[in-house]
Amino acid sequence: MADANIEFKGSSFTLSILHLKTSNLTNIGADLQAKVAQAPDFFHLLPVVVNVAQFADSVDYQALKTLVEAANFTFVGFTGTVSKAQRQRIRDLGFSFVNTAKQTSAEQVAAQQTNVSTNPEANAAAVANLGFSDKVHQGQIRSGQQVYAKAQNLVIIGSVSAGAEVIADGNIHVYGSLRGRAIAGARGHDKAQVYCQKLEAELVSINGHYWLSESMTELWGEAAYLQLTDSELTAAKLS
Amino acid sequence: MARIIVVTSGKGGVGKTTSSAAIGLGLALKGHKVVLIDFDIGLRNLDLIMGCERRVVYDFVNVINGEASLNQALIKDKRVSSLSILPASQTRDKDALTKESVGKVLDELSQSYDYIICDSPAGIEAGAMMALYFADEAIVTTNPEVSSVRDSDRILGMLASRSRRAEQGLEPIKEHLLLTRYSPKRVAEGEMLSVEDVEDILSIPLLGVIPESQAVLKASNAGEPVILDTESDAGQAYQDVIERLLGETVDFRFLVAEKKGIFSRMFGG
Numbered sequence: 301m302a303d304a305n306i307e308f309k310g311s312s313f314t315l316s317i318l319h320l321k322t323s324n325l326t327n328i329g330a331d332l333q334a335k336v337a338q339a340p341d342f343f344h345l346l347p348v349v350v351n352v353a354q355f356a357d358s359v360d361y362q363a364l365k366t367l368v369e370a371a372n373f374t375f376v377g378f379t380g381t382v383s384k385a386q387r388q389r390i391r392d393l394g395f396s397f398v399n400t401a402k403q404t405s406a407e408q409v410a411a412q413q414t415n416v417s418t419n420p421e422a423n424a425a426a427v428a429n430l431g432f433s434d435k436v437h438q439g440q441i442r443s444g445q446q447v448y449a450k451a452q453n454l455v456i457i458g459s460v461s462a463g464a465e466v467i468a469d470g471n472i473h474v475y476g477s478l479r480g481r482a483i484a485g486a487r488g489h490d491k492a493q494v495y496c497q498k499l500e501a502e503l504v505s506i507n508g509h510y511w512l513s514e515s516m517t518e519l520w521g522e523a524a525y526l527q528l529t530d531s532e533l534t535a536a537k538l539s
Numbered sequence: 540m541a542r543i544i545v546v547t548s549g550k551g552g553v554g555k556t557t558s559s560a561a562i563g564l565g566l567a568l569k570g571h572k573v574v575l576i577d578f579d580i581g582l583r584n585l586d587l588i589m590g591c592e593r594r595v596v597y598d599f600v601n602v603i604n605g606e607a608s609l610n611q612a613l614i615k616d617k618r619v620s621s622l623s624i625l626p627a628s629q630t631r632d633k634d635a636l637t638k639e640s641v642g643k644v645l646d647e648l649s650q651s652y653d654y655i656i657c658d659s660p661a662g663i664e665a666g667a668m669m670a671l672y673f674a675d676e677a678i679v680t681t682n683p684e685v686s687s688v689r690d691s692d693r694i695l696g697m698l699a700s701r702s703r704r705a706e707q708g709l710e711p712i713k714e715h716l717l718l719t720r721y722s723p724k725r726v727a728e729g730e731m732l733s734v735e736d737v738e739d740i741l742s743i744p745l746l747g748v749i750p751e752s753q754a755v756l757k758a759s760n761a762g763e764p765v766i767l768d769t770e771s772d773a774g775q776a777y778q779d780v781i782e783r784l785l786g787e788t789v790d791f792r793f794l795v796a797e798k799k800g801i802f803s804r805m806f807g808g
Contacts, residue, residue, distance in 0.1 A: 442696030461692045
C-alpha cells in the first residue's frame with residue numbers, strides 16, 4: 301500500500317513575495333541587507349518567493365537566489381506573470397515556479413459578496429477577515445511576555461497581566477482580564493476588534509489608533525469590546 | 540529523589556532568604572533531610588539568617604570549581620541534625636555557576652536529601668535563572684504591593700518558559716504563592732493589596748500569608764529562623780506553610796486585624 305506511510309494533502313501558507321523594482325543585482329542585494337538589519341529576528345529564515353515579472357528572460361536566476369539566501373531568507377521559488385517559455389526556462393534550471401492563488405481567491409470573495417448582500421457592513425467585515433485563522437493560547441500571559449499571532453486572530457484562554465503584550469494581525473479575544481497591552485490589526489486592518497471579559501488594559505490599539513487606560517474609565521473592569529468607528533476607537537459593553 | 544524547591548520573587552527585600560531559612564528549618568524539624576542552598580553568589584546572606592556565618596570554610600563556588608567536596612562545604616545545623624546549609628561565596632560573582640556544574644551538585648545532593656531549598660537572588664538575570672532552572676516547585680514570595688506583584692508575575696513567566704521542565708517539555712513547575720509582610724490593618728485602610736487582590740492578579744495557589752512582624756527582624760539579627768519563635772504570629776504562619784507543603788489542609792490565619800478588646804485598650808496590651 302503506497303499510502304500506508306504517507307499522505308498528500310493540500311494546504312495554503314502565508315509566503316512573502318519579494319517584488320523587484322530594478323534588475324540591478326548589486327542594488328537589490330544592498331536593499332535586502334538593509335531591510336534585514338531593521339528587524340533581523342523577524343526576517344530570519346522567512347520563506348520568500350521572488351517575483352520576476354519585471355525581468356527580461358536574460359536575468360541570472362541563480363544569482364538572484366544566492367542574493368536572497370545571503371540575506372538569510374529561505375528561498376522557495378519564483379513567481380510572476382511571465383511567458384510560458386520563461387517559466388519553462390526557470391523550471392529547466394531546477395527552480396520551482398509557483399502560481400499565486402490570488403486569482404481564485406478574488407473570485408471566491410466576489411461570489412461571497414453576491415451571496416451575502418443584505419448587510420453590507422457585516423459583509424465587509426467577513427471579507428476583511430477572510431483567511432484569518434485563530435491562534436489559541438491556553439493560560440495566563442505574564443508580565444514581560446509577548447505573544448504575536450501573525451496573520452491570525454489571537455484567542456487567549458486566561459488573563460493578560462500588566463506588562464504583558466498581545467499582538468494580532470486580526471482580532472484579539474481575552475477570556476480573562478486584560479491588564480496589559482493589546483494590539484489588534486497590527487499590520488493594517490481597520491476592522492480588527494478586541495474583546496475581553498474584564499477591561500483593565502494599559503493600552504489597546506487597533507490599526508494604529510490607540511487608547512491608554514485613562515480613556516477606558518467608563519467601562520473599567522467590565523466585559524467589553526473595542527473597535528474602530530470612522531477611525532476613532534470606541535468601546536462597548538459585552539452583552 | 541529530592542523535591543527541589545526554589546524560593547524566588549523577582550524583587551529584592553521581600554523575604555526570600557527569611558522564608559528559605561524558615562521553611563528549610565521547619566521541614567527539618569518534621570524529620571525530613573533538608574539542604575538549603577544560597578544561590579546569591581557575592582551577597583552571602585543565608586548563613587547569617589541561619590546563624591552559621593562563623594562556620595563557613597568552603598562554599599558553593601569551591602564545590603563547583605572542584606576545590607572542595609560537597610561534604611567539606613556543607614554546614615550541619617547545630618539545632619537540627621537533618622538540616623545542612625551550602626553557603627554562597629562572598630568574593631565571587633554569579634557567573635561562577637554553569638548549568639552543568641549546578642546540575643551535577645543538585646544530582647549528588649538529590650541522592651541523600653528529601654528537600655533541596657534554593658534561595659534565589661533578586662532580579663531576572665543569570666543568577667536567578669540558575670536558581671530556578673532545576674526546580675520542581677517554586678515558592679513565589681510576594682509583598683502585598685503593586686511593584687512586588689508585577690515582578691512576581693514576571694518570574695512566573697520565567698518559570699513557565701526558562702526552566703529545565705519547560706525546556707524539556709516536562710510537567711510544569713508547581714507554583715506556590717507566599718505572601719509576606721502582610722498587614723491586615725493596612726489592607727482594611729486601603730493602603731495595601733489584599734490577599735484576594737494578589738491571588739486575582741497572579742492566579743496561583745496560596746501557600747501562606749506571613750504577617751508583618753517585629754519577630755522577623757529580631758530573628759534575623761539573632762541568626763535564629765523565625766519559625767523557632769513559636770510565640771510569634773510570623774513563626775506560627777510559617778508552621779502552617781510547612782503543614783501545607785506536606786499536603787495538609789490548614790486554615791489561613793492572621794488575615795484580619797485583631798480587634799482590641801476593652802481590657803487590652805485600657806492596659807495597653
